[in-house]
Amino acid sequence: MKKFLIILIFFPCALFAQTITNICDGDSALIYGSWENSAGTYTNSNGNNTTLIVNPLPVITPNFILNGDATIQPGNVFQLTPALGNQSGSVWNNIQINLNNPFHFNIDLFLGCNNGGADGIAFVLQPISTSLGSSGGGLGYAGINPSFSVEFDTWQNSQYADPTYDHIAIQKNGILNHQTFNNNNLAGPVGFPPANYQIEDCQWHSAVFMWDPTTQTFTLDFDGYQNVISYTGNIVNNIFGGNPMVYWGLTAATGGANNIQKFRFNYELNDTTICQSDS
Structure with a gap:
C-alpha cells in the first residue's frame, strides 16, 4: 500500500x-x-x-458666481430663491473640476417651509459657463446642455411624469422628463428617505455628492441614508464629449407656487498637526 x-x-x-x-x-x-x-x-x-x-475653498468670494435672484445670507448661506413667485437663482463655482479625479461635496439643503410650495433645487455639472439658469418647473437647470444634474423636486409636474411625492432624480442635458422612453432620465425618481418623506419641512437636510472616476459611479447620500440614488456610466465621454473639465453649482426656481430655497457647505476636513514652516 x-x-x-x-x-x-x-x-x-x-x-x-x-x-x-x-x-x-x-x-x-x-x-x-x-x-x-x-x-x-x-x-x-x-x-x-x-x-x-x-x-473648494470654504469661502464665498471669489470662488462663487451668483446669478438671478440668488443672494448671500449670514452664516455663509446661499439663498437661491426667496419665497416669492417666478424667481430663479444659480450659484456656480468659478473653478472647474476635473472629472478624472474623485470629488466629495457635503452640502446642506433647505427646501422651504411650505409643503405646497415649489419648485426645488438641483446640483449641476456643466462645462459651459457660470452664468446659466432657468425658471419655474425647470428648477433652474432646464435647457442646460450638456449637463449632469441631481434634482430635488418638490412640485409635481405631470408633463414630466413626476410622481405624486417630493423626489430625487438624476437627469442629463437639462431635460426633466422621467418617462421610461426618455434616456435623459439616468436614475430615479425616488422619494426622500424615509418612505417618500415630504421634504419642505423648514429644516436643513444633508446631501453628500460623490464621484468615483475609477468605477465611474456617482452616488448621493441623503440625511445619513447611504446610496439613496446612484448612476454608473462614462459621463465624461457620453455626456461631455470627452471633456472632463466642468463647472459645478446649484440652481433653483419658483413658479406660481414658491418656497425659500437655499444651501450651505459642510466641510469634512480632518484636523492635522504639522510643524512650523510646513504646509
Whole structure:
C-alpha cells in the first residue's frame, strides 16, 4: 500500500488599508512621506491606498458666481430663491473640476417651509459657463446642455411624469422628463428617505455628492441614508464629449407656487498637526 505525504503550505493574507483624506484647494497633505496637493489615489510599497479629495475653498468670494435672484445670507448661506413667485437663482463655482479625479461635496439643503410650495433645487455639472439658469418647473437647470444634474423636486409636474411625492432624480442635458422612453432620465425618481418623506419641512437636510472616476459611479447620500440614488456610466465621454473639465453649482426656481430655497457647505476636513514652516 502506497502512502502519500501531503504538504500544506499556508501563505499569510495581506491586508491592505484604504483611507480617504479631504483637504481644501491650495492645501497639502502628507501621504506616505510626501506632501501632495493633487486629487487622486496614492499607493505605497505595501499596497495601501489613500484617496486624496481636494475640496473648494470654504469661502464665498471669489470662488462663487451668483446669478438671478440668488443672494448671500449670514452664516455663509446661499439663498437661491426667496419665497416669492417666478424667481430663479444659480450659484456656480468659478473653478472647474476635473472629472478624472474623485470629488466629495457635503452640502446642506433647505427646501422651504411650505409643503405646497415649489419648485426645488438641483446640483449641476456643466462645462459651459457660470452664468446659466432657468425658471419655474425647470428648477433652474432646464435647457442646460450638456449637463449632469441631481434634482430635488418638490412640485409635481405631470408633463414630466413626476410622481405624486417630493423626489430625487438624476437627469442629463437639462431635460426633466422621467418617462421610461426618455434616456435623459439616468436614475430615479425616488422619494426622500424615509418612505417618500415630504421634504419642505423648514429644516436643513444633508446631501453628500460623490464621484468615483475609477468605477465611474456617482452616488448621493441623503440625511445619513447611504446610496439613496446612484448612476454608473462614462459621463465624461457620453455626456461631455470627452471633456472632463466642468463647472459645478446649484440652481433653483419658483413658479406660481414658491418656497425659500437655499444651501450651505459642510466641510469634512480632518484636523492635522504639522510643524512650523510646513504646509
